[in-house]
Amino acid sequence: SQQGEEDPQALSIQEGENATMNCSYKTSINNLQWYRQNSGRGLVHLILIRSNEREKHSGRLRVTLDTSKKSSSLLITASRAADTASYFCATLSTDSWGKLQFGAGTQVVVTP
């Protein structure tokens, strides 16, 4: 079963704009992770934020986590055409060993 819900389901922006997507979850978590998937390919780990962290940066990525609201956001700044992909959040529950629950994903299209 899917733990998280993501919105929007799809996002279409132009190069240079920022892309923001949100993820909500239901259970207590150890950490939350964001992954990227190009069509027909495997997943690439982008960033991990622990339950005691509120914000994390990695290059053009910024992730926030609000455990009181059980939600997270991923911001991609100054988007590029190469950022076109599906983005998934995944949560690691406190009682699991690597058993991630994935959100439904946000399909991002960046047009030149």
Place this chain on the structure above:
Amino acid sequence: GAVVSQHPSRVICKSGTSVKIECRSLDFQATTMFWYRQFPKQSLMLMATSNEGSKATYEQGVEKDKFLINHASLTLSTLTVTSAHPEDSSFYICSAWDRGLEKLFFGSGTQLSVL
């Protein structure tokens, strides 16, 4: 970083045949690996948890006799789709849990097409 190798990347087979997919952790030992299934434009759905040296744990609704999982070593898990049918056509992805890094590393996936 940790690397997970998954083979084959694509397989086309006739209905009724069995297909084996391999998942290897290349530079770390993975006592736990996971198998996911993904339909087009959908998210990953966990099929089963593969534990080295013990039986796999299947998610509700996944037929264990249909999807055989073997995790015989700390670096290899295999998924065998037995007597494949067209409805089994899907993208299968494995992942391996790196306990030290607390991260899940994914294989590149296997696109299975059953004719």
